[in-house]
Amino acid sequence: xxxxxxxxxxxxxxxxxxxxxxxxxxxxxxxxxxxxxxxxxxxxxxxxxxxxxxxxxxxxxxxxxxxxxxxxxxxxxxxxxxxxxxxxxxxxxxxxxxxxxxxxxxxxxxxxxxxxxxxxxxxxxxxxxxxxxxxxxxxxxxxxxxxxxxxxxxxxxxxxx
Numbered sequence: 001x002x003x004x005x006x007x008x009x010x011x012x013x014x015x016x017x018x019x020x021x022x023x024x025x026x027x028x029x030x031x032x033x034x035x036x037x038x039x040x041x042x043x044x045x046x047x048x049x050x051x052x053x054x055x056x057x058x059x060x061x062x063x064x065x066x067x068x069x070x071x072x073x074x075x076x077x078x079x080x081x082x083x084x085x086x087x088x089x090x091x092x093x094x095x096x097x098x099x100x101x102x103x104x105x106x107x108x109x110x111x112x113x114x115x116x117x118x119x120x121x122x123x124x125x126x127x128x129x130x131x132x133x134x135x136x137x138x139x140x141x142x143x144x145x146x147x148x149x150x151x152x153x154x155x156x157x158x159x160x161x
Contacts (some may be wrong), residue, residue: 058091061121073116084151087122088136092155102155109151122152
């Protein structure tokens with residue numbers, strides 16, 4: 001495996017353009033962030049997710065890079081959905097008592113504007129906290145303040161084993 005990686009990295013370093021080299025760097029830095037427990041998942045590490053938490057809100061931000069682009073060079077809708085689901089899911093798990101967790105059962109997202117600029121921030125809040133489910137609200141905002149997506153999510157509460 002190491003030999004294959006050395007070969008692949010050597011090929012990219014010697015033949016890759018600046019954008020391709022930046023993407024390889026972002027991937028490697030993301031894996032390093034996960035390894036160093038700066039992010040809880042590889043996708044969070046690779047996307048460079050940064051969280052701001054309170055007892056009732058969670059904001060998750062990512063830089064916009066070519067890694068997040070679709071073929072139109074705007075942020076891919078799946079990246080936007082991942083970002084808002086991460087914010088809502090993080091908050092869902094924070095508001096629960098010790099020994100309980102929550103997973104997404106439904107995610108609805110309305111795309112309102114293109115993801116452009118320097119960063120995107122997903123802002124999550126609790127709509128309903130029941131004994132078996134949570135309902136969350138989320139917005140994704142560009143760095144110019146424009147809301148690019150509105151989302152709601154339902155989360156199933158379970159007892160951790």
